[in-house]
Amino acid sequence: MNNIGFSAEELARYNRHIIIPEFGIEGQRRLKAAKVLVVGTGGLGSPALLYLAAAGVGHIGIVDFDVVEDSNLHRQVLFSKEDVGYSKVEAAKKKLLALNPHIHIEVFNTRLTANNALGIISNYDVVADGTDNFPTRYLVNDACYFLRKPNVYASIFQFEGQVSVFNYIDKNGEIGPNYRDIFASPPPPGLVPSCAEGGVLGVLPGIIGSIQALEVIKVVTGIGKVLSGRIFAFDALTFQTRIFNITKDPNNPLSGNNPTILGLIDYEQFCGVAPAPANAAPIKEITALELKQLIESGANFELIDVREPFEYEICNLGGKLIPLGEIKERLDCIPRDKLVVVHCKMGGRSAKAIELLLELGYHNLVNLKGGIIAYASEVDTSIPKY
Amino acid sequence: MATIIIPTPLRKFTQSQFTFETTAKTVGEAINELINCYPELKNQILDEQNNFRPFINFFVGDSDIRTLNKEQTPLGENDVLSIIPAIAGGL
Numbered sequence: 001m002n003n004i005g006f007s008a009e010e011l012a013r014y015n016r017h018i019i020i021p022e023f024g025i026e027g028q029r030r031l032k033a034a035k036v037l038v039v040g041t042g043g044l045g046s047p048a049l050l051y052l053a054a055a056g057v058g059h060i061g062i063v064d065f066d067v068v069e070d071s072n073l074h075r076q077v078l079f080s081k082e083d084v085g086y087s088k089v090e091a092a093k094k095k096l097l098a099l100n101p102h103i104h105i106e107v108f109n110t111r112l113t114a115n116n117a118l119g120i121i122s123n124y125d126v127v128a129d130g131t132d133n134f135p136t137r138y139l140v141n142d143a144c145y146f147l148r149k150p151n152v153y154a155s156i157f158q159f160e161g162q163v164s165v166f167n168y169i170d171k172n173g174e175i176g177p178n179y180r181d182i183f184a185s186p187p188p189p190g191l192v193p194s195c196a197e198g199g200v201l202g203v204l205p206g207i208i209g210s211i212q213a214l215e216v217i218k219v220v221t222g223i224g225k226v227l228s229g230r231i232f233a234f235d236a237l238t239f240q241t242r243i244f245n246i247t248k249d250p251n252n253p254l255s256g257n258n259p260t261i262l263g264l265i266d267y268e269q270f271c272g273v274a275p276a277p278a279n280a281a282p283i284k285e286i287t288a289l290e291l292k293q294l295i296e297s298g299a300n301f302e303l304i305d306v307r308e309p310f311e312y313e314i315c316n317l318g319g320k321l322i323p324l325g326e327i328k329e330r331l332d333c334i335p336r337d338k339l340v341v342v343h344c345k346m347g348g349r350s351a352k353a354i355e356l357l358l359e360l361g362y363h364n365l366v367n368l369k370g371g372i373i374a375y376a377s378e379v380d381t382s383i384p385k386y
Numbered sequence: 387m388a389t390i391i392i393p394t395p396l397r398k399f400t401q402s403q404f405t406f407e408t409t410a411k412t413v414g415e416a417i418n419e420l421i422n423c424y425p426e427l428k429n430q431i432l433d434e435q436n437n438f439r440p441f442i443n444f445f446v447g448d449s450d451i452r453t454l455n456k457e458q459t460p461l462g463e464n465d466v467l468s469i470i471p472a473i474a475g476g477l
Binding site (some may be wrong): 040042043044045066072074129130131132133134137154155156158159160163182183184185187200205231233235237238240242243244245246247248309349 | 391392394395404439440441443444445449450452464468470471472473474475476477
């Protein structure tokens, strides 16, 4: 560690760290020597990356497959209007190197999968999980467990945030609890909405992502008491902050007494979001361009929008509004004798609505692939994306 | 009275109430009282066999009820019962 040196410019930059007695030059050396992987460059990844780069983490990896969109900018403070349409990881790299040219940034412009996770994560010391879906949460957890890497977890929804450090190996060599010790299995698809469906107050990921960066720095430098074996919960509306104890579950299929998960698995299937089995009735789909042609042809069909009324107010295609939760009560509004195109924001809720209706004997339904967002991208760019 | 703290994702089923006061003596009784008051919560908290769903955690104070006496965990006069569900947002 002593062979890690700093230029005069770096010493000036990190001065306020170095003069903290508990942190000192040794803490700064540890940061410079560290390799931290941030999975997800969104609401959490934005502040976490900014603070980790500013703090002087020497090597930062960033995993994301997405491009910057207008709807990201109210909370993803790493990006600007000029970045819209460009790769998130490339835009992030540019911003972070402008902030701190003394660090290295490695980008992975890809989705983290069971095929690439071990290869990517194995080159890093610490992982910060800021993803937005359950399959990737379990994937990151399991990969970190197999590789014995600490996983600094953070998660948000509307006004609520959670932070913990999983798989943390303490000074005695004891490994701490992991995600499966507290959340043994994921909710069924549709029961817990994502931020894209349920929304998130823009400043919340700023608070939670900053705490995530703090825990990464504590893990790397060894200062303070890491949030291992505990989960922090924050409610922005009531300003209640609570910390709960997490213990290892002897029945944990990954790390319990009789483990049954011995390698990475199919996480989409595990979380119940895998494609429908072959014997299930397939859901027919229509693309945004095909819907446009259908409208222009003057065909006799019904368009049904299963989003919520506030979403309909933001933008709509003139369809009949029947929120997903009201489908069963409003069957009389859904014709059986002509083609019915069902849509939502991105195609998930409308597929669920069609599944419900197929069970009730409907055969005349098609799902708008990618929802109104696909229509706004491919057909009518004047429709606001939200 | 003990207090149940309702997490954000479940507040749409509790008419936006953040807390619920109860005189119940155990966690199981308190949750049943909560569900009786807000029946739409049932499907969120309990599975078809009326067991707590595995992606929702219950803490009395800072302790997981799985490390105490599960649904039989006693609730004292000033105890706080927190419901902590899995949330996955980050982007």
